[in-house]
Amino acid sequence: MPHKVTTLRRYKISNDVLMLILEKLTPVALYKTCQAFQRVWMLVMEFQHLRYKFELAVVGMKDGPASYSMRSPLLRLQLLTAYKKDWPRLMWNDELKVRVPPDSTQLNLASHFLYYTGNQSLDLVELPSCRTSRPPSQTHHLKYITSHVDCVAVDPLQSLIVTSSLIGATNGQIVLRLKIRDLWTFDKHAKAPSANYECSTHIAQPISNVYIAIAGTRMVVTLDFVGGLTRHLLMDWRTFQAMWLEEQDVVLLNSHYLLGVRKVGSHSALYLYNVSDMRTVAIEREYELPPIWAKSALRFGRNNAPTSDITTPSTALFYADPAARVLLLTAKQTGPNANGMHWMFITEAFFRPTSHPDRRIVPWIYWSQFCLIRELQxxxxxxxxxxxxxRVVYLEKNGTRSSRGHERSHLSVIDLSPYAEIATLPPAKLWTLIGKQSTLRPSETHRDIPSATTNGLAVENLYATEDNIVLVFETHGDYKPVNILTFGVPSTYPARIHDAYHPAH
Structure with missing residues (x-):
């Protein structure tokens, strides 16, 4: 009897069936599948809705909640492709010019609003975003009459605006006053116990800077005192439960966790706080930092992208993937001759609690493998x-001077998308650490600011959102010029002077 030979048969899945499978994958899973199978990649490149999902992973984005009946996959793909091409090249499509009164005491961003404050007023200029159906012609300008304001924070999804002011008490100590209001009316917010909140700092030193961050029901107010002392008020704005933290700096990862940096003894470390219950705020993990930073001034960068899917506007076509959010920690040398600085990058998702007591303290030698460090002056x-x-955007001096004598600056961007298409490796001289386990892939771009944008004026500051770069110039005559550079805007929108008040909606 002849011996039966075992044979293997391969069945080819039809394209129709394969597409049904691919449509169920997340953008990251689809991207990885394309890397493994050429047939899948060719199929994905052929169909717009799959190509769109593939490109989302490449640029570190997620599909937004905006209805497909109004915004087709083709439209989303076209706009996403524009973002993919234009941001790395720093090529904006629209330029909005805002004239800010020169006597404004504060000028900054709060969410997607540019705000500036006068003696008894607060102005909020909404930034354009075609990605969220907010083209330049449909932005709002809100103006409220209020007492002196030192800082503003906005959460549009909760219709929340928080302003701060500092008051001197009779004993010389500084009192912090917060206004918790409705963004669109400036009345008391419906979910806040009161329209105002006050507390003493118990410190008599003047304050040089105030910063407010909101994440769900949690809020942090950072106070930088003259002389180097920093304190942070952590509070639940819906109950007014609050406590002071004395870290060098803190950052809200979300409404449940906060990361703080603190010097203990001869070393510095990051501490992961569980802030879910304000009555039992506790440290869950400690992350050791390199000994060389023990004497450095440590600060977090503020990530302006959504912290979770539920904090995304309902009109967004796509948005920065919360899982791809990058944490930036800056370490500046101190002392009269100090000129060096390190920027450390790591994904925020790395910081999470553990159920293993022996893993509560994470040594630097371990978690440095997940980090990138860049050296700057x-x-x-x-x-x-x-x-x-x-993405990290910053302003950098380029070593030249204008005809008016001021130092020129250029725009710089570091793209750390985990699946970005990178042509060249970053220079090892500047990137002193690239962790072997890090998923971040740095790509840098620099661009001189066109003279048509600067008009010969010095750039004093820069701010950025998912859709905009905001340049603040030196005062010129009877106003301070501010240019809003917007990405992803059709060429049919010309640049304009934005100096008329829009009605508040």
């Missing part, structure tokens, strides 16, 4: 780096 960077999702 302190005097070369203008202002603070702006972190948006997996």
């Amino acid at each position: 302190i005097n070369q960077v203008v202002g603070q780096p702006q972190v948006v999702g997996s």
Whole structure:
């Protein structure tokens, strides 16, 4: 009897069936499948809705909640492709010019609003975003009459605006006053216990800077005192439960976790706080930092992208993937002759609690494998780096001077999307650490600011969002010029002077 030979048969899945499978994959899973199978990649490139999902992973984005009946996959793909091409090249499509009164005491961003404050007023200029159906012609300008304001934070999805002011008490100590209001009316917010909140700092030193961050029901108010002391008020704005933290700096990862940096003894470390219950705020993990940073000034970058899927506008076609958010920690040398600075990058998702007691303290020698570190000169960077999702935008001096004598600056962007298409490796001289386990792939771009944008004026500061770069110039005559550079805007929108008030909606 002849011996039966075992045979293997391969069945080819039809394209129709394969497409049904691919449509169920997440953008990242689809991207990885394309890397493994050429047939899948060719099929994905052929169909717009699959290509769109593939490109989302490449640029570190997620599909937005906006209805497909109004915004087709083709339209989404076209706009996403524009973002993919234009942001790395720093090629904006629209330029909006805002004239800010020169006597404004504060000028900054709060969410997707540019705000500036007068003696008894607060102005909020909404930034354009075609990605969220907010073209330049349909932005709002809100103006409220209010007492002196030092800082503003906005959460549009909760219709929440928080303003701060500092008051001197009779004993010389500084009192912090917060206004928790409705964004569109400036009345008391419906879910806040009161329209105002006050507390003493118990410190008599003047304050040089105030910063407010909101994540769900949690809020942090950071106070930088003259002389180097920093304190942070952590509070639940819906109950007014609050406590002071004395870290060098803190950052809200979400409404449940906060990361703080603190010097203990001769070393510094990051601490992961569980802030889910304000009555039992506790440290869950400690991450050791390199000993060389023990004497450095440590600060977090503020990531302006959504912290979770539920914090995304309902009109968004796509948005920065919360899982790809990058944490930036800056370490500046201190002392009269200090000029060096390190920027450390790592995904925010790395910081999470553990159920293993022996893993509560994470040594630097271990978690440095997941980090990137770039070296810079302190005097070369203008202002603070702006972190948006997996992108970092900053202003850097280029070593030249204008005919008016001021130092020129250029725009710089570091793209850290985990699946970005990178042509060249980053220079090892600047990137002193690229962790072997890190999923971040740095790609850098620099661009001189066109003279048509600067009009010969010095750039004093820069801010950034998912859709915009905001340039603040030196005062010119009877106003301070601010240019809003917007990405992803059709060429049919011309640049314009934006100096008329829009009605508040």
